[in-house]
Amino acid sequence: MVVRYCKKCGRVAHFYTSEVCDFCKSITLPVPEKYWLDGTDEDFVPLESKKLLLEELVKTSPEFDQQLYEKRLIEDKMIKSILSQVDFSSKSGSAVKTAVECPYCHSTNVKKISGVSKAAHTALFGIFSIGRNSKNFHCNNCKSDF
Numbered sequence: 001m002v003v004r005y006c007k008k009c010g011r012v013a014h015f016y017t018s019e020v021c022d023f024c025k026s027i028t029l030p031v032p033e034k035y036w037l038d039g040t041d042e043d044f045v046p047l048e049s050k051k052l053l054l055e056e057l058v059k060t061s062p063e064f065d066q067q068l069y070e071k072r073l074i075e076d077k078m079i080k081s082i083l084s085q086v087d088f089s090s091k092s093g094s095a096v097k098t099a100v101e102c103p104y105c106h107s108t109n110v111k112k113i114s115g116v117s118k119a120a121h122t123a124l125f126g127i128f129s130i131g132r133n134s135k136n137f138h139c140n141n142c143k144s145d146f
């Protein structure tokens with residue numbers, strides 16, 4: 001599969017499904033071998049060569065559309081920034097602490113008070129322990145409930 005370029009909007013890419021540019025729907029041309037990465041068998045076009053190709057083949061072409069090219073760059077940037085935001089949020093999301101911390105001594109050695117023991121506690125202490133119903137965690141460090 002040869003890397004192709006679009007004379008109209010300057011897109012350089014593998015167009016797997018067809019020879020039509022996926023951005024502006026023009027027919028693309030294969031990138032000449034001189035722009036390929038030296039010393040590899042792969043038809044990879046490095047960024048520097050892309051710039052060169054753009055200057056030498058795309059911008060000199062009568063089909064080149066400056067507005068379309070700029071529009072494509074803006075969309076490229078938008079896609080990249082959206083992708084980077086997604087990356088960022090997924091990273092910060094995984095960094096969020098899930099452990100419960102005791103508000104009194106800040107120990108994470110806490111356990112969730114189970115429904116059964118809460119019910120048992122209520123049955124045992126009756127009205128005096130009503131306040132306990134709103135507390136869901138017990139700290140094993142300072143023995144407080146919260």
Ligand SMILES: [Zn+2]
Nearest residue numbers: 006009021024
């Ligand atoms: Zn195009």
Ligand SMILES: [Zn+2]
Nearest residue numbers: 102105139142
């Ligand atoms: Zn505590």
